[in-house]
Amino acid sequence: MNAAEATALRSDHIPVLLNEVSKALAPKKGGRYVDGTFGAGGYTIALLEAAECMVWAIDRDPATLAKGEVIAKLFPERLHLVKGRFGDMVKLLSEQGVMSVDGIALDLGISSMQIEDRSRGFSFLRDGPLDMRMERSGRSAADVVNTMSEKDLANIILTYGEERHARRVARAIVGARQERPFSRTLRLADVIRAEVRRSHDGIDPATRTFQALRILVNDELGELERGLQNAEHLLSPGGVLAVVSFHSLEDRIVKKFIKTRSGMASKPSRHAPASVTPNQDIATFSALSRRPITPRDKEKAKNPRARSARLRIAERTSAPSLITLGGGLA
Ligand SMILES: C[S@@+](CC[C@H](N)C(=O)[O-])C[C@H]1O[C@@H](n2cnc3c(N)ncnc32)[C@H](O)[C@@H]1O
Structure with missing residues:
Protein backbone atom coordinates (compact mmCIF):
# COMPACT_ATOMS: atom_id res chain seq x y z
CA MET A 1 0.00 0.00 0.00
CA MET A 113 -16.26 7.81 13.71
CA GLN A 114 -18.26 6.48 16.63
CA ILE A 115 -18.81 9.94 18.14
CA GLU A 116 -19.75 11.48 14.82
CA ASP A 117 -22.25 8.76 13.90
CA ARG A 118 -25.34 10.18 15.60
CA SER A 119 -27.10 6.82 15.45
CA ARG A 120 -24.63 5.51 18.06
CA GLY A 121 -25.81 8.00 20.68
CA PHE A 122 -22.38 9.02 22.04
CA SER A 123 -22.67 12.71 21.17
CA PHE A 124 -24.31 15.44 23.21
CA LEU A 125 -24.02 17.79 20.22
CA ARG A 126 -25.91 15.71 17.64
CA ASP A 127 -29.32 14.26 18.38
CA GLY A 128 -29.57 10.50 18.27
CA PRO A 129 -30.91 7.51 20.17
CA LEU A 130 -29.51 7.41 23.72
CA ASP A 131 -27.52 4.24 23.09
CA MET A 132 -23.70 4.41 23.66
CA ARG A 133 -23.13 0.65 23.37
CA MET A 134 -19.93 -0.11 21.47
CA GLU A 135 -21.15 -3.65 20.83
CA ARG A 136 -24.79 -2.66 20.23
CA SER A 137 -25.90 -5.25 22.72
CA GLY A 138 -26.70 -5.23 26.43
CA ARG A 139 -27.94 -2.32 28.52
CA SER A 140 -28.10 1.03 26.71
CA ALA A 141 -27.60 4.50 28.19
CA ALA A 142 -31.38 5.04 27.92
CA ASP A 143 -31.96 1.89 30.00
CA VAL A 144 -29.60 3.28 32.65
CA VAL A 145 -31.10 6.79 32.93
CA ASN A 146 -34.67 5.47 32.82
CA THR A 147 -34.33 2.77 35.45
CA MET A 148 -31.43 3.42 37.83
CA SER A 149 -32.20 4.83 41.28
CA GLU A 150 -31.37 8.48 41.88
CA LYS A 151 -28.73 7.53 44.43
CA ASP A 152 -26.97 5.10 42.07
CA LEU A 153 -27.15 7.58 39.20
CA ALA A 154 -25.55 10.25 41.39
CA ASN A 155 -22.78 7.82 42.40
CA ILE A 156 -22.05 6.84 38.82
CA ILE A 157 -22.02 10.46 37.60
CA LEU A 158 -19.72 11.43 40.47
CA THR A 159 -17.36 8.47 40.19
CA TYR A 160 -17.14 7.95 36.43
CA GLY A 161 -17.87 11.52 35.35
CA GLU A 162 -16.07 13.32 38.20
CA GLU A 163 -19.05 15.70 38.10
CA ARG A 164 -19.20 17.93 41.20
CA HIS A 165 -22.91 18.50 40.72
CA ALA A 166 -23.71 14.80 40.36
CA ARG A 167 -26.55 14.80 42.89
CA ARG A 168 -28.24 17.75 41.26
CA VAL A 169 -27.92 16.18 37.81
CA ALA A 170 -29.29 12.83 39.06
CA ARG A 171 -32.26 14.58 40.67
CA ALA A 172 -33.02 16.46 37.43
CA ILE A 173 -32.80 13.24 35.38
CA VAL A 174 -35.21 11.43 37.69
CA GLY A 175 -37.62 14.41 37.60
CA ALA A 176 -37.53 14.57 33.79
CA ARG A 177 -38.02 10.83 33.28
CA GLN A 178 -41.21 10.99 35.36
CA GLU A 179 -42.67 13.22 32.63
CA ARG A 180 -41.55 10.76 29.92
CA PRO A 181 -38.67 8.31 29.57
CA PHE A 182 -35.45 9.46 27.90
CA SER A 183 -34.83 8.17 24.40
CA ARG A 184 -32.67 10.87 22.71
CA THR A 185 -29.24 12.31 23.47
CA LEU A 186 -30.14 15.98 23.12
CA ARG A 187 -32.98 15.86 25.63
CA LEU A 188 -30.61 14.41 28.22
CA ALA A 189 -27.96 17.02 27.35
CA ASP A 190 -30.53 19.82 27.75
CA VAL A 191 -31.67 18.53 31.15
CA ILE A 192 -28.03 18.48 32.33
CA ARG A 193 -27.28 21.93 30.89
CA ALA A 194 -30.26 23.37 32.75
CA GLU A 195 -28.64 22.22 36.02
CA VAL A 196 -24.93 22.81 35.52
CA ARG A 197 -23.44 26.02 34.25
CA ARG A 198 -20.73 25.97 31.57
CA SER A 199 -17.35 26.32 33.28
CA HIS A 200 -14.88 29.07 32.26
CA ASP A 201 -12.82 26.52 30.31
CA GLY A 202 -15.82 26.27 27.96
CA ILE A 203 -16.39 22.54 28.51
CA ASP A 204 -20.00 21.57 27.79
CA PRO A 205 -21.72 20.66 31.09
CA ALA A 206 -23.05 17.47 29.49
CA THR A 207 -19.50 16.15 28.90
CA ARG A 208 -18.96 14.60 32.31
CA THR A 209 -22.36 12.88 32.63
CA PHE A 210 -22.09 11.49 29.09
CA GLN A 211 -18.60 10.19 29.93
CA ALA A 212 -19.97 8.51 33.07
CA LEU A 213 -22.78 6.78 31.17
CA ARG A 214 -20.45 5.61 28.41
CA ILE A 215 -17.99 4.15 30.92
CA LEU A 216 -20.78 2.35 32.76
CA VAL A 217 -22.62 1.03 29.70
CA ASN A 218 -19.40 -0.42 28.25
CA ASP A 219 -17.75 -1.38 31.57
CA GLU A 220 -14.71 0.48 30.28
CA LEU A 221 -12.72 0.47 33.51
C1 LIG B 1 -9.80 5.55 20.20
S1 LIG B 1 -10.36 4.33 19.10
C2 LIG B 1 -8.90 3.62 18.49
C3 LIG B 1 -8.34 4.33 17.31
C4 LIG B 1 -7.16 3.64 16.65
N1 LIG B 1 -5.98 3.63 17.48
C5 LIG B 1 -6.82 4.27 15.31
O1 LIG B 1 -5.66 4.67 15.13
O2 LIG B 1 -7.69 4.36 14.45
C6 LIG B 1 -10.89 3.08 20.18
C7 LIG B 1 -11.47 1.85 19.50
O3 LIG B 1 -11.40 0.79 20.43
C8 LIG B 1 -12.60 0.09 20.49
N2 LIG B 1 -12.68 -0.41 21.86
C9 LIG B 1 -12.89 0.27 23.00
N3 LIG B 1 -12.86 -0.53 24.05
C10 LIG B 1 -12.59 -1.77 23.58
C11 LIG B 1 -12.42 -3.05 24.21
N4 LIG B 1 -12.52 -3.21 25.52
N5 LIG B 1 -12.13 -4.09 23.42
C12 LIG B 1 -12.02 -3.96 22.07
N6 LIG B 1 -12.20 -2.78 21.44
C13 LIG B 1 -12.47 -1.70 22.19
C14 LIG B 1 -13.67 1.07 20.10
O4 LIG B 1 -14.77 0.42 19.54
C15 LIG B 1 -12.93 1.97 19.11
O5 LIG B 1 -13.12 1.51 17.80
Whole structure:
Protein backbone atom coordinates (compact mmCIF):
# COMPACT_ATOMS: atom_id res chain seq x y z
CA MET A 1 0.00 0.00 0.00
CA ASN A 2 1.32 3.45 -0.78
CA ALA A 3 1.31 6.39 1.63
CA ALA A 4 -1.65 8.11 -0.07
CA GLU A 5 -3.84 5.01 0.25
CA ALA A 6 -2.91 4.61 3.91
CA THR A 7 -3.67 8.27 4.63
CA ALA A 8 -7.04 8.02 2.87
CA LEU A 9 -7.97 5.02 4.98
CA ARG A 10 -7.06 6.84 8.15
CA SER A 11 -8.82 10.09 7.25
CA ASP A 12 -11.94 9.61 9.43
CA HIS A 13 -9.99 9.39 12.64
CA ILE A 14 -6.65 10.97 13.41
CA PRO A 15 -4.65 8.53 15.54
CA VAL A 16 -3.29 10.06 18.74
CA LEU A 17 0.43 9.75 19.63
CA LEU A 18 0.90 7.51 16.59
CA ASN A 19 4.66 7.99 16.22
CA GLU A 20 5.25 7.56 19.93
CA VAL A 21 3.26 4.30 20.09
CA SER A 22 4.92 2.94 16.96
CA LYS A 23 8.37 3.87 18.29
CA ALA A 24 7.61 2.21 21.64
CA LEU A 25 6.55 -1.06 20.02
CA ALA A 26 9.43 -0.85 17.52
CA PRO A 27 7.98 -3.53 15.23
CA LYS A 28 10.48 -5.97 13.78
CA LYS A 29 10.39 -8.41 10.89
CA GLY A 30 8.49 -11.55 11.87
CA GLY A 31 7.24 -9.89 15.08
CA ARG A 32 3.69 -10.42 16.37
CA TYR A 33 1.66 -7.52 17.71
CA VAL A 34 -1.80 -6.84 19.11
CA ASP A 35 -3.69 -3.64 18.41
CA GLY A 36 -6.39 -4.04 21.07
CA THR A 37 -8.40 -1.04 19.86
CA PHE A 38 -8.38 -1.20 16.06
CA GLY A 39 -10.75 1.78 15.41
CA ALA A 40 -9.86 3.26 12.01
CA GLY A 41 -6.72 1.15 11.96
CA GLY A 42 -4.20 3.98 12.39
CA TYR A 43 -1.92 2.10 14.78
CA THR A 44 -2.34 -1.18 12.91
CA ILE A 45 -1.34 0.36 9.57
CA ALA A 46 1.66 2.10 11.14
CA LEU A 47 2.92 -1.19 12.62
CA LEU A 48 2.38 -3.13 9.40
CA GLU A 49 4.12 -0.46 7.36
CA ALA A 50 7.08 -0.21 9.74
CA ALA A 51 8.13 -3.86 9.39
CA GLU A 52 7.17 -7.15 7.76
CA CYS A 53 5.30 -8.12 10.94
CA MET A 54 1.88 -9.56 11.83
CA VAL A 55 -0.89 -7.75 13.68
CA TRP A 56 -3.96 -9.12 15.43
CA ALA A 57 -6.36 -6.17 15.54
CA ILE A 58 -9.20 -6.40 18.03
CA ASP A 59 -12.32 -4.24 18.22
CA ARG A 60 -15.54 -4.82 20.11
CA ASP A 61 -17.56 -2.70 17.66
CA PRO A 62 -18.75 -4.88 14.73
CA ALA A 63 -19.32 -1.83 12.48
CA THR A 64 -15.76 -0.61 13.04
CA LEU A 65 -14.30 -4.01 12.31
CA ALA A 66 -16.38 -4.40 9.14
CA LYS A 67 -14.73 -1.23 7.77
CA GLY A 68 -11.35 -2.79 8.55
CA GLU A 69 -11.87 -5.49 5.91
CA VAL A 70 -10.58 -3.07 3.25
CA ILE A 71 -7.36 -2.62 5.22
CA ALA A 72 -7.03 -6.38 5.85
CA LYS A 73 -7.07 -6.98 2.07
CA LEU A 74 -4.05 -4.69 1.71
CA PHE A 75 -2.01 -6.81 4.15
CA PRO A 76 -2.92 -10.41 3.30
CA GLU A 77 -1.67 -12.99 5.84
CA ARG A 78 -0.29 -10.19 8.01
CA LEU A 79 -3.42 -8.49 9.41
CA HIS A 80 -5.93 -10.55 11.35
CA LEU A 81 -9.14 -8.80 12.42
CA VAL A 82 -10.60 -10.14 15.63
CA LYS A 83 -14.08 -9.28 16.89
CA GLY A 84 -14.18 -9.06 20.68
CA ARG A 85 -12.87 -7.23 23.70
CA PHE A 86 -9.24 -6.67 24.59
CA GLY A 87 -10.17 -7.80 28.10
CA ASP A 88 -10.41 -11.30 26.58
CA MET A 89 -7.32 -11.08 24.39
CA VAL A 90 -5.58 -14.18 25.76
CA LYS A 91 -8.62 -16.28 24.82
CA LEU A 92 -9.19 -14.49 21.50
CA LEU A 93 -5.57 -14.93 20.45
CA SER A 94 -5.30 -18.52 21.64
CA GLU A 95 -8.31 -19.31 19.41
CA GLN A 96 -6.06 -18.14 16.57
CA GLY A 97 -3.18 -20.30 17.78
CA VAL A 98 -1.20 -17.35 19.19
CA MET A 99 0.11 -17.82 22.72
CA SER A 100 2.54 -14.90 22.98
CA VAL A 101 3.22 -11.58 21.24
CA ASP A 102 5.96 -8.95 21.06
CA GLY A 103 3.89 -5.85 21.64
CA ILE A 104 0.42 -4.67 22.58
CA ALA A 105 -1.11 -1.23 21.98
CA LEU A 106 -4.32 0.07 23.56
CA ASP A 107 -5.83 3.41 22.55
CA LEU A 108 -8.72 3.71 24.97
CA GLY A 109 -12.22 5.07 24.51
CA ILE A 110 -14.14 5.61 21.31
CA SER A 111 -13.16 6.80 17.86
CA SER A 112 -14.18 9.98 16.05
CA MET A 113 -16.26 7.81 13.71
CA GLN A 114 -18.26 6.48 16.63
CA ILE A 115 -18.81 9.94 18.14
CA GLU A 116 -19.75 11.48 14.82
CA ASP A 117 -22.25 8.76 13.90
CA ARG A 118 -25.34 10.18 15.60
CA SER A 119 -27.10 6.82 15.45
CA ARG A 120 -24.63 5.51 18.06
CA GLY A 121 -25.81 8.00 20.68
CA PHE A 122 -22.38 9.02 22.04
CA SER A 123 -22.67 12.71 21.17
CA PHE A 124 -24.31 15.44 23.21
CA LEU A 125 -24.02 17.79 20.22
CA ARG A 126 -25.91 15.71 17.64
CA ASP A 127 -29.32 14.26 18.38
CA GLY A 128 -29.57 10.50 18.27
CA PRO A 129 -30.91 7.51 20.17
CA LEU A 130 -29.51 7.41 23.72
CA ASP A 131 -27.52 4.24 23.09
CA MET A 132 -23.70 4.41 23.66
CA ARG A 133 -23.13 0.65 23.37
CA MET A 134 -19.93 -0.11 21.47
CA GLU A 135 -21.15 -3.65 20.83
CA ARG A 136 -24.79 -2.66 20.23
CA SER A 137 -25.90 -5.25 22.72
CA GLY A 138 -26.70 -5.23 26.43
CA ARG A 139 -27.94 -2.32 28.52
CA SER A 140 -28.10 1.03 26.71
CA ALA A 141 -27.60 4.50 28.19
CA ALA A 142 -31.38 5.04 27.92
CA ASP A 143 -31.96 1.89 30.00
CA VAL A 144 -29.60 3.28 32.65
CA VAL A 145 -31.10 6.79 32.93
CA ASN A 146 -34.67 5.47 32.82
CA THR A 147 -34.33 2.77 35.45
CA MET A 148 -31.43 3.42 37.83
CA SER A 149 -32.20 4.83 41.28
CA GLU A 150 -31.37 8.48 41.88
CA LYS A 151 -28.73 7.53 44.43
CA ASP A 152 -26.97 5.10 42.07
CA LEU A 153 -27.15 7.58 39.20
CA ALA A 154 -25.55 10.25 41.39
CA ASN A 155 -22.78 7.82 42.40
CA ILE A 156 -22.05 6.84 38.82
CA ILE A 157 -22.02 10.46 37.60
CA LEU A 158 -19.72 11.43 40.47
CA THR A 159 -17.36 8.47 40.19
CA TYR A 160 -17.14 7.95 36.43
CA GLY A 161 -17.87 11.52 35.35
CA GLU A 162 -16.07 13.32 38.20
CA GLU A 163 -19.05 15.70 38.10
CA ARG A 164 -19.20 17.93 41.20
CA HIS A 165 -22.91 18.50 40.72
CA ALA A 166 -23.71 14.80 40.36
CA ARG A 167 -26.55 14.80 42.89
CA ARG A 168 -28.24 17.75 41.26
CA VAL A 169 -27.92 16.18 37.81
CA ALA A 170 -29.29 12.83 39.06
CA ARG A 171 -32.26 14.58 40.67
CA ALA A 172 -33.02 16.46 37.43
CA ILE A 173 -32.80 13.24 35.38
CA VAL A 174 -35.21 11.43 37.69
CA GLY A 175 -37.62 14.41 37.60
CA ALA A 176 -37.53 14.57 33.79
CA ARG A 177 -38.02 10.83 33.28
CA GLN A 178 -41.21 10.99 35.36
CA GLU A 179 -42.67 13.22 32.63
CA ARG A 180 -41.55 10.76 29.92
CA PRO A 181 -38.67 8.31 29.57
CA PHE A 182 -35.45 9.46 27.90
CA SER A 183 -34.83 8.17 24.40
CA ARG A 184 -32.67 10.87 22.71
CA THR A 185 -29.24 12.31 23.47
CA LEU A 186 -30.14 15.98 23.12
CA ARG A 187 -32.98 15.86 25.63
CA LEU A 188 -30.61 14.41 28.22
CA ALA A 189 -27.96 17.02 27.35
CA ASP A 190 -30.53 19.82 27.75
CA VAL A 191 -31.67 18.53 31.15
CA ILE A 192 -28.03 18.48 32.33
CA ARG A 193 -27.28 21.93 30.89
CA ALA A 194 -30.26 23.37 32.75
CA GLU A 195 -28.64 22.22 36.02
CA VAL A 196 -24.93 22.81 35.52
CA ARG A 197 -23.44 26.02 34.25
CA ARG A 198 -20.73 25.97 31.57
CA SER A 199 -17.35 26.32 33.28
CA HIS A 200 -14.88 29.07 32.26
CA ASP A 201 -12.82 26.52 30.31
CA GLY A 202 -15.82 26.27 27.96
CA ILE A 203 -16.39 22.54 28.51
CA ASP A 204 -20.00 21.57 27.79
CA PRO A 205 -21.72 20.66 31.09
CA ALA A 206 -23.05 17.47 29.49
CA THR A 207 -19.50 16.15 28.90
CA ARG A 208 -18.96 14.60 32.31
CA THR A 209 -22.36 12.88 32.63
CA PHE A 210 -22.09 11.49 29.09
CA GLN A 211 -18.60 10.19 29.93
CA ALA A 212 -19.97 8.51 33.07
CA LEU A 213 -22.78 6.78 31.17
CA ARG A 214 -20.45 5.61 28.41
CA ILE A 215 -17.99 4.15 30.92
CA LEU A 216 -20.78 2.35 32.76
CA VAL A 217 -22.62 1.03 29.70
CA ASN A 218 -19.40 -0.42 28.25
CA ASP A 219 -17.75 -1.38 31.57
CA GLU A 220 -14.71 0.48 30.28
CA LEU A 221 -12.72 0.47 33.51
CA GLY A 222 -13.35 -3.24 34.12
CA GLU A 223 -12.23 -3.89 30.54
CA LEU A 224 -9.06 -1.89 31.11
CA GLU A 225 -8.19 -3.88 34.26
CA ARG A 226 -8.77 -7.16 32.43
CA GLY A 227 -6.90 -5.92 29.37
CA LEU A 228 -3.78 -5.12 31.40
CA GLN A 229 -3.87 -8.51 33.12
CA ASN A 230 -4.31 -10.25 29.78
CA ALA A 231 -1.38 -8.26 28.38
CA GLU A 232 0.84 -9.55 31.18
CA HIS A 233 0.00 -13.12 30.18
CA LEU A 234 0.34 -12.59 26.47
CA LEU A 235 3.54 -10.56 26.18
CA SER A 236 6.77 -12.44 25.74
CA PRO A 237 9.87 -11.29 27.69
CA GLY A 238 11.05 -7.99 26.17
CA GLY A 239 7.57 -7.35 24.72
CA VAL A 240 6.19 -3.84 25.11
CA LEU A 241 2.84 -2.62 26.40
CA ALA A 242 1.72 0.85 25.26
CA VAL A 243 -1.49 2.35 26.61
CA VAL A 244 -2.99 5.70 25.60
CA SER A 245 -5.62 6.99 28.02
CA PHE A 246 -7.81 10.07 27.90
CA HIS A 247 -8.93 10.79 31.43
CA SER A 248 -7.60 10.47 34.94
CA LEU A 249 -9.72 7.40 35.82
CA GLU A 250 -8.08 5.40 33.05
CA ASP A 251 -4.60 6.82 33.58
CA ARG A 252 -4.74 6.04 37.31
CA ILE A 253 -5.47 2.36 36.58
CA VAL A 254 -2.63 2.09 34.05
CA LYS A 255 -0.17 3.94 36.29
CA LYS A 256 -1.04 1.77 39.31
CA PHE A 257 -0.82 -1.44 37.30
CA ILE A 258 2.63 -0.61 35.91
CA LYS A 259 3.85 0.54 39.31
CA THR A 260 2.62 -2.56 41.11
CA ARG A 261 3.67 -5.02 38.45
CA SER A 262 7.10 -3.48 38.13
CA GLY A 263 7.65 -4.43 41.76
CA MET A 264 7.72 -0.94 43.21
CA ALA A 265 7.05 -1.62 46.88
CA SER A 266 4.17 0.37 48.23
CA LYS A 267 4.90 2.49 51.27
CA PRO A 268 4.13 0.68 54.52
CA SER A 269 2.88 3.95 55.99
CA ARG A 270 2.20 7.48 54.87
CA HIS A 271 5.33 8.68 56.70
CA ALA A 272 7.78 6.03 55.57
CA PRO A 273 10.04 6.84 52.59
CA ALA A 274 8.86 5.20 49.38
CA SER A 275 10.99 2.31 48.25
CA VAL A 276 11.85 2.68 44.61
CA THR A 277 13.76 -0.56 44.37
CA PRO A 278 11.86 -2.92 42.14
CA ASN A 279 11.59 -6.44 43.48
CA GLN A 280 13.20 -8.20 40.52
CA ASP A 281 11.88 -11.62 41.51
CA ILE A 282 8.26 -10.74 41.03
CA ALA A 283 8.41 -7.79 38.66
CA THR A 284 6.55 -8.72 35.49
CA PHE A 285 7.07 -5.31 33.89
CA SER A 286 9.63 -2.58 33.93
CA ALA A 287 8.35 0.94 33.27
CA LEU A 288 9.92 2.51 30.18
CA SER A 289 8.90 6.03 31.08
CA ARG A 290 8.65 7.51 34.55
CA ARG A 291 6.15 10.13 33.45
CA PRO A 292 3.36 9.71 30.92
CA ILE A 293 4.20 10.80 27.39
CA THR A 294 1.88 13.56 26.16
CA PRO A 295 1.34 14.93 22.64
CA ARG A 296 3.36 17.89 21.39
CA ASP A 297 1.61 21.26 21.03
CA LYS A 298 1.54 20.79 17.26
CA GLU A 299 -0.43 17.55 17.58
CA LYS A 300 -2.80 19.07 20.15
CA ALA A 301 -3.49 22.01 17.85
CA LYS A 302 -4.23 19.70 14.93
CA ASN A 303 -6.30 17.18 16.86
CA PRO A 304 -8.42 18.37 19.82
CA ARG A 305 -8.89 14.72 20.89
CA ALA A 306 -5.16 14.58 21.64
CA ARG A 307 -5.28 17.29 24.31
CA SER A 308 -5.90 14.98 27.25
CA ALA A 309 -3.97 11.95 25.91
CA ARG A 310 -1.34 10.22 28.05
CA LEU A 311 0.82 7.34 26.91
CA ARG A 312 2.42 4.93 29.38
CA ILE A 313 4.80 2.23 28.24
CA ALA A 314 6.31 -0.76 29.99
CA GLU A 315 8.45 -3.72 28.98
CA ARG A 316 7.58 -7.28 29.97
CA THR A 317 10.23 -9.03 32.03
CA SER A 318 10.80 -12.79 32.09
CA ALA A 319 9.09 -13.25 35.49
CA PRO A 320 6.05 -15.53 35.28
CA SER A 321 2.67 -13.88 35.70
CA LEU A 322 1.01 -14.51 39.05
CA ILE A 323 -2.29 -13.02 37.97
CA THR A 324 -5.24 -15.36 37.50
CA LEU A 325 -7.26 -14.06 34.58
CA GLY A 326 -10.67 -12.92 35.72
CA GLY A 327 -9.49 -12.85 39.32
CA GLY A 328 -6.82 -11.36 41.54
CA LEU A 329 -3.32 -12.58 42.28
CA ALA A 330 -2.90 -16.33 42.15
C1 LIG B 1 -9.80 5.55 20.20
S1 LIG B 1 -10.36 4.33 19.10
C2 LIG B 1 -8.90 3.62 18.49
C3 LIG B 1 -8.34 4.33 17.31
C4 LIG B 1 -7.16 3.64 16.65
N1 LIG B 1 -5.98 3.63 17.48
C5 LIG B 1 -6.82 4.27 15.31
O1 LIG B 1 -5.66 4.67 15.13
O2 LIG B 1 -7.69 4.36 14.45
C6 LIG B 1 -10.89 3.08 20.18
C7 LIG B 1 -11.47 1.85 19.50
O3 LIG B 1 -11.40 0.79 20.43
C8 LIG B 1 -12.60 0.09 20.49
N2 LIG B 1 -12.68 -0.41 21.86
C9 LIG B 1 -12.89 0.27 23.00
N3 LIG B 1 -12.86 -0.53 24.05
C10 LIG B 1 -12.59 -1.77 23.58
C11 LIG B 1 -12.42 -3.05 24.21
N4 LIG B 1 -12.52 -3.21 25.52
N5 LIG B 1 -12.13 -4.09 23.42
C12 LIG B 1 -12.02 -3.96 22.07
N6 LIG B 1 -12.20 -2.78 21.44
C13 LIG B 1 -12.47 -1.70 22.19
C14 LIG B 1 -13.67 1.07 20.10
O4 LIG B 1 -14.77 0.42 19.54
C15 LIG B 1 -12.93 1.97 19.11
O5 LIG B 1 -13.12 1.51 17.80
